[in-house]
Structures are given as structure tokens and as C-alpha cells.
Amino acid sequence: MSIPTDYPFDFDPTYGMTLADLRAIRPPESPEGFDAFWQKRYARALTVKPEPRLSPSKDTHPDWQVSDIVYTSTDDTSIGGWLLTPRKGEVKRGLVVGHGYGGRDQPEFDIPVEETAILFPCFRGMSRSAHPPISPDAPGHVLHDIDDPDHYVIGGCVEDLWVAVSALLSLYPSLDGHIGYSGISFGGGIGALGIPFDSRIKRGHLTVPTFGNRKLWLTLPTVGSAHSVQEYARTHSGIFEKLRLYDAATAATRISVPMLAAVALFDPAVAPPCQFAVANALPKSKFNEIFILDAGHFDYADSAVQQAALRERVGRLFRGL
Template sequence: MSIPTTHPFDFDPTYGMQLEELLAVEPPEAPAGFDDFWKARYLKALAVDPQPVLRRSKITHADWHVLDLVYISTSSFRIGGWLILPRKGEVRRGLVVGHGYGGRDRPDFDLPVEETAVLFPCCRGLSLSARPPISQNPSWHVLHDIDKPGSYVIGGCVEDLWLAVSTLVALYPWVSGHIGYSGISFGGGLGAMAIAYDPRIDRGHLALPTFGDQPLRLTLPTVGSAQSVQAYHKKHPDVLETLRFYDAATAASRIKVPMLTAVALFDPSVAPPCQFAVANALPKFNEIFILDAGHFDYPGSAKQEAVLRDKIGQFFRVP
């Protein structure tokens, strides 16, 4: 293990917790109506026709056909992204890939998957799906409509992922039942909420997932989007009632499909105990992969990432 010992932060990104303590973190209790809230949103999203439009992208790659993609999400929100298709073999599986809070400017061609149609959506308000009045700055995006539980932007972003699944099913009906999800950080937290209520997703990989244990997330110093939520909470303490409905750890406890979760012992942007709250909430047959650090360069990171990459390849292997 090579957990960073020197860093520029005025707080300890391990929060003084060892692995044993992190593995003991439990998800918070669900607010009344949590499941009904998300099931209703899912049914609403399922009724939307994504109307995907594809065109050849200016981006090219030796192993993948690259297509620019636009589809329609809830509230008629236009979502931009990319679809990549293997040059070799047939499409036998689908994969939706979420992004971090930095957004996405191109597909990730390093995914260790084969015979898979891979969809890279940009969630509403970010990158190719930018639209006023939603800010592209993570510190402001995370606050958009936070005072309105039913229309908080994070819920819309989860719906964007469900419509990404609908898009894959519309384009390749035979992959239905064989669609996975992979997301990091922002995309990891959204993924927990999306997978919990979408039976069309058959497995998921979440790395450094955010939005876990919202009551705890409000109390731990951070440099991530949680910092602006904490500042808002100081002036509007009742916002916790909204946040409890957008808790990735609470949602994770509802997931019933195979999961591979990568969580860090040191992370200045997404507090490790909040990451572990998500991982620990999953049924115990799922695998938790431990990284020394997240959102921070450290010695040995390339080696750990290579091992994780191999695991991801095996996890999403076409049966």
C-alpha cells in the first residue's frame, strides 16, 4: 500500500480511518417514500422515446467505429454523446459509461471490452449536453434546483442514464438484458441510483462513487462538489431532506445484480467513508476493489489501475 503521506490539503483525506473502519461504515436509513420516489421516476423515464440520431464522428479510432449521438431524455432534454462500435466481431452486449464531474470531451477507447456497443452520454448541463440555465461548473451544477426535491438536477442526470439504456435497446434490441453500466465519481454515484431501479441493467462497475451517505457527506471537509453543497446547507439546513432522496448508499442497498466497486483509502474530493458507504451497502457477494487513493496521483497508481482494468474486462466479458 502507498497511501499518500504528503499533500497540499488543510485536512486529512483519509479522515483518520483505516480499512477496517471503512469496511464497517453502514448506509444511512432511507427516508419514507424513497423507493416510491425512484420507481415513479423510472416509469416516467421508461415512457420516453429517446429518438436517437447518429452520425459519423470526426473522431476516429483503429479498433472502433465512432458515432456522434443525440437522444431525448425526460423533460425533452437533448442529450449529446458518442456511441462506439467494435470494428471486429458483432455487437452482443451494451455498456453505458458515465463520466466524472469534469464532463467528457471524447469517448474512452481504453475500455477492456469486446463485441460491445458502448454509449458515452454527457449528463444534462455538462459537456455536449450543456444548456442554460444549468451551470457547467460542478460547484454550481450540483446546486441546480437543489431546493426542489422533485426537479433537482441529479435526478434528471439519473434519468439521462436510463434513457441511454433505452437508446441501446432501441438501436440493438437483442442486447436487452445484457447491458452493463460503468461510472466514476459523479458517474459512480449516479450509477448506484440508476442501477437500483432499472432491471434492464444486468451488472455495474462504480469507481470512487459520490453522493454516498449524504448526512455524513455534509460534515467532512472536501475540495469536491460536496464543498458547495456544504456551504449551501449551512444557510439552508432543510436541504438535507432533499439530499436524503439522492443518496447513492441508500440506493446501493437496493441493487440485486453483480457489482464491482472501486473505492479509495485517501480521497480529497469524495470522502472515503462516503465511498465505502456505497460499496458496503451492496450485497456481500459483490467485489470491492481497494485503491490507495482517488482523485490524486500517487506512487503505484498505474499498477493498481492495470489490475483494476483487468478485473473490469473480466467483469464485462461477453458470455
């Protein structure tokens, strides 16, 4: 292992926890009405006609045809992003790829899949999906309507994921039953919240997912989006109770499809106990895998080796779609 020991933070990004400690973390108790809350939102998202519009992109790649895409999500929100389709071969599967809390300025060309239509949406408020007055920056974005669970921006982002699936299916109806989701950090948390309530998503990959175990998320020191919520909570009571409906670990207990979760032992932006709360919540199954990274959101000695091994597993997971 090469867990970093030299870092510029005034806290320990391992939080003093060993791998055994992290593996022992259990998901929090579900709040009353959790399933009904998300099922209602999903039913509403299914009524949206995304009407995806494609146009040529300035991005090019020898293996992928790159298109800019815009589709309509819930609340008549315009979602922008990119669609990759293979230059050779047919489209046999679909993949929606979420982004971290830094947004996205281009598609990824190194995802290890073939014969796949890959949709890279920018979640509402961020990058190509700017939507004032939602802040495009993580510290402000994560606070948008946080006091109102029915309108909290994170719920809208989950709906953007569901409508992304609808957009793929409207373009390629034959992909029904062959769609997966991959997300990192912020996108990992959105995936954990969205996958269990959308039966159209058949496999999922989450790397260093956020929003797990909100009680810990609100208390552990961090340089990530949780920091601004922690600051906000100091002068606004009741935030924890409202965020219980947005706990990615609670949601993960409901996931029933094959999953790959990559979680880190050291992470200054998404506390490892919160990541492991999500991974450990996944049902015990021969189809699920937890992949351990030495660190997340931080450079470290074995990063390239571990990322290559993770990439191989990602490819194996989605080839089964």
C-alpha cells in the first residue's frame, strides 16, 4: 500500500481508521418515507420526454463519433453533454457517465467499453447545464434549496440521471435492458441514489462515492462539498434530518444489480468512512465487488497501477451488459 503520509491538510484524511474499521461500517437506519420519496420522483421523471438534440462536436477521436447533446429533464431543465458512439461496429449497450463536483469540460475517451453509446450529461447547474440561480461551483451548488427536500438540487441531479437513461432509449430503443451507469465522487453519490429506483439500469460502477452516512458526512473535516454544508449547518438547525432522505448509503441497500464500488483508504474530499458506508451497504453478492484504492482525490505512488487494475474491472463489468 502507498497511503500518503505527506499532505497539506490540518486533519488526517484516513480519520485514523484501518481497512478493518472501514469494512465494519454499516449503513444508517432508513428514515420514514425514504422509498416513497424516491419512487414518486422517479415516476415523475418517467413522464418527461427528453427530446435529445444532437449536433456535431468540436471534440474528435479516431474510435468514437462525438456529438454534442442537449435534452430536457424535469422542471423543464436543459441538460447539456456529449454522446459517444463507436465509429465501427453496432451499438449493443448504453452507458451513462456522471462527473465529479468539478463538473465536466469534455467526454472521457478511455472508458474500456466497445459497441457502446456513452452519454456524458452535465448535471443541472454545472458546466454545460448552467441553470441560474443554481451555483456552478460545488460549495454553492450543494447548498441550493437544501432546506427543502422536495426541491433540493441533488434530487434534481438524480432526476437528470434517470432522464439521461430515457434519452438514450429514445435514441436507441434496442438498448432496453442493456444500460449501465458509472460515476465518480459527486457522480458516484448521484448514482447510488438513482440506481436502486430505476430498473432500466442493469449495472453500476461507483468510485469514491459521496453522500454516504450523512451523520458522519456532516461531522468529519474535509475539503470537499461537505465542508460548505457543515458551515451552513452551524447556523441552520435541522439539516441532518432533511439530508437523511439524500443518504447514498441508505439508497445503496436497495440496489439489486451487479455493482463495482471503488473506495479509498485516504481521501481529503470524500471521507473514507462515508465512501465505505455506501460500498458496505451493497447487498452481499458474487456479482458485487469492492475495489480498494490507497487514496482518492489525491496523487499517490501506486495510483497508475491501481487505476489500471480498476479500469480492467470496469471493462469486465460493463461487457456483461
